[in-house]
Amino acid sequence: MLLTTSRRPCHLARVLGRELARFLPGSEYIPRGVKTIEKIVFLAKQRGHDRVMIISSLLDKPGEIRFIEVRETWRWMDATIRLAGVTVSRVKTKFGRLGKIRIYAEDASSLEFARWLGKILGIDRVERTPESGPIILITSKDGLKIKFGVMPDAEDVGPVLLVSSFGPLFKRLGDVGGSS
Secondary structure (H helix, E strand, C coil): CEEEECCCCCHHHHHHHHHHHHHCCCCEECCCCCCCHHHHHHHHHHCCCCEEEEEEEECCEEEEEEEEEECCCEEEEEEEEEEEEEECCCCCCCCCCCCCCEEEECCHHHHHHHHHHHHHHCCCEECCCCCCEEEEEEECCCCCEEEEEEECCCEECCCEEEEEEEECCCCCCCCCCCCC
């Protein structure tokens, strides 16, 4: 997956993009600059990526994450994550790029989001906490959160994203109100 930001991103959006690229296997971050969406998609295809993640800034903070599917042509995926807050760890970990990462829903309230996010990212969801290796932990304690850790300690080693809502990017005919 190729990660980038919206145009004129806030500093935290850039940092978040670089941090997420450290944890998502096979991903890389490139600064957006003045690149058009077409140029970003071209670069993704050229580098062998089938998806693009765009971190958008709203009110001078990371506010939304959108996705593009890259094939022969490209299209916006019908998925968006709205962020209520982002915390970036200032502690640098001693490991390099991580291998296979898995998603684990800590409780029943976060299970739907874990399934949805796993499909979007192409990452397997597990039923039990893994004994070792990298993990994306989805929890609903104190709000829906995405955390990154390495087992067995499950110590937070990456960004923590507080999710305000997630779901379709495009409203369908008959949809009322916001997304989940």
